[in-house]
Amino acid sequence: MFAGLATLTGLPMTASAAPLDSGVAPEIVSAMRRDLGLTEKQVHQRLAFEARAPQLEKAAREQLGTAFGGAWLDSVGGELIVGVTAEAGDTKVRLDGVRTVRVARSLARLEEVKAELDKNVQALSPDIHSWNVDLPTNSVVVYADVSGQSKRRVDDFLAVSSGLKDGAVRVVASQHAPEPAYDLRGGEAYYFGNSRCSVGFPVNGGFVTAGHCGGVGTATFGHNRVAQGTVRGSVWPGADYAWVQTNGSWTPQPWVYNYAGGNVVVHGSNEAPVNASICRSGSTTQWRCGVLQAKNITVNYSVGPVYGLTRTNACAAGGDSGGSVISGNQAQGVTSGVAGTCFDSSNPQTFYQPINPILRAYGLTLRTTGGGGGSGQSFVSRLNGKCIDVPNSNFSDGVQLQMWNCNGSNAQRWSFVNGTLQAGGKCMDVAWGSTANGAAIQLANCSGNPAQQFVLSGAGDLVSVLANKCVDIVSHNTNDGARLIIYECTGNPNQKWDYR
Structure with missing residues (x-):
């Protein structure tokens, strides 16, 4: 080791280490x-x-x-x-x-070398794919096509860099030129014109997504083709971010669709370090995981360079643009583009736009659960502001659910688990597997049968998958103790819910 510096180990992964509860879905x-x-x-x-x-x-x-x-x-x-x-x-x-x-070079020195390349836009060519500070190798890596005549153009691009003299710059051969993953969605699909992209992360009043997924003023339509909102801000290229203001038919929720019948809740947007685990959601490749490989990457798309992107090997493909990128329960960014996909490369790369710069640029507030460790959230009625409740915290098979003043107790904390809604180790259930109007909503031992499968729509309907009917407060009763049933979906407030 080197003189004067202590080497202190932390919590290595060994067979003898005790299991830790990371509090994630x-x-x-x-x-x-x-x-x-x-x-x-x-x-x-x-x-x-x-x-x-x-x-x-x-x-x-x-x-x-x-x-x-x-x-x-x-x-x-x-x-x-x-x-x-x-x-x-x-x-x-x-x-x-x-x-x-x-290491031979400080981070400040590496960032200086990268900044020199960022300014050399005039020498860019399609042969140069991306460049970034690579911390483990203490260098600035340039990914480029170096075959044939392409090498000369790459050399011209690198000529401005002082890093050539001290070995700070290295070139890695790259076979796949990054391209925006246009026809994409993130957690849920949305449509504009004849194109499809993905919701990145819900924010108060709408959601963030990729900038190449529509310019300012573009009208958007949800996964169900219902009118959804309007793009209010968009930057592309230079950066790759946008935000969509949604209309009253859509309620932003703090989760990402996991393509396994449930949702991953979002607790915040703390930026993950290099080599952290990363998962992403999109309509083509669905739920994929990998690691965060590098930050502050400049990617040379066909329309011009985009700065400040992050790279992961959680693969994507056409149809995933704008989609959610998350680490644990912390939002990381929205999918921008790919160099090699899940289907045509053994070493795919996905580039994403970090989320915090988007939030700062437009003064947006990320929708989150406000913390917690996976202990669940409450269903709050839009009719009366009360919560779905297990009477007297009696977690017994067959107890009919009710409405009660929200108190944050475990009797009102529900978690999506593989399409079911669970509280106290039991599942929300349609009594006797009935599909009839008026069938009771109860608590039951979890079996995974269709009577225990529920979906919360973007419009706030909590729908029984078995009956295709909505969880309903009987007779629009606004009092404590009002019972829950299923009923044909009407769009009335006694069938509308916020999960928070």
Whole structure:
């Protein structure tokens, strides 16, 4: 190791380490096991450490100052690695969970080299695909086609960089030129003109998505082709973000569709570090997971460069543009483009626009659950502001559900689990599997049968999949104790719900 710098290990993933509850939805755990080749225990341990990583990185940056060479997770997520230049001298990084390594260049130097390339727009050609600071290799990587005559054009582009002299720049051969993933959606599809894109993340008053999915003034239609809203802000190229203001028929909710019959709830938008686990949702490739590979990438699309993107190997394909990118329960960004897809590449790359710059640009507020660790949310009636409630917290089979003043108790906390709605370890259920108007909504032992499958629509209808009817407050009763049934969907307030 290098003189004067402490090497402190944190919480490595070992067989003897105790399981950690990362507080994330089970569908995320399942997808990470499938796509990252981890055990369930490793998934929870990884996510638990990743939640600490942003604070550790901030502390290390403050301690090292100009000697800071960036921070990234090791391959299993058990340690945060911090690069340190020789200028650090005797400065020590005293943080549990941080391992230091000597690097030749500071992060500030690498960002300076990248900025030189960002300014060299005149020398761009389609042969140059993207470039970014690569923290683990302490270099600026340029992905480009270097075959034949293309190499000369790449050399012309690199000629302005001072990084050529000190080895800060390296070129990696790239076979796939990035292109916007136009006909795409994120969690749910939306349509404009003859095109389809994806909802990224709901915000108060609408949702964010990709800028190449419609200019200002474009009318949008939801997944059901119902009039949805209007694009109020859009930037493309340069950046790739937009926001859509929705009409009163649509209610923004704090979740991402997981394509397994349920939703992943969003708790915030803390930016994940390099090598963090990433999952994304889209209509073509549905739910896919990978890792965050690099940040602040400049991608040279056919229409011009886009700056500040992030790259992941959670693959995508045509039809996924604008879609949600999430790490654990933290929103990360909206899908921008791909270089190689789930179907034609063994090493696909997906580029996404980070979400926080979008929120800042338009003064938007992300729809979130307000925290929590997967303990569920309440269904609040638009008729009377009361919550769906288990009477007297009696979690017994056959108890009919009611309305009650919202109190935040477990009797009013519901979680989507593979299409079912669960509270206290039991499932919301249509009594006796009936499809008739007036059938009681009750609590029952979870069996996964169709009588326990429910979907909350964007318009606020909580619909029984079995009966294709709405959860309804009997006789529009606004009092505590009003019972719940299923009934033909009418659009009336006694059938409208907000999940929060």
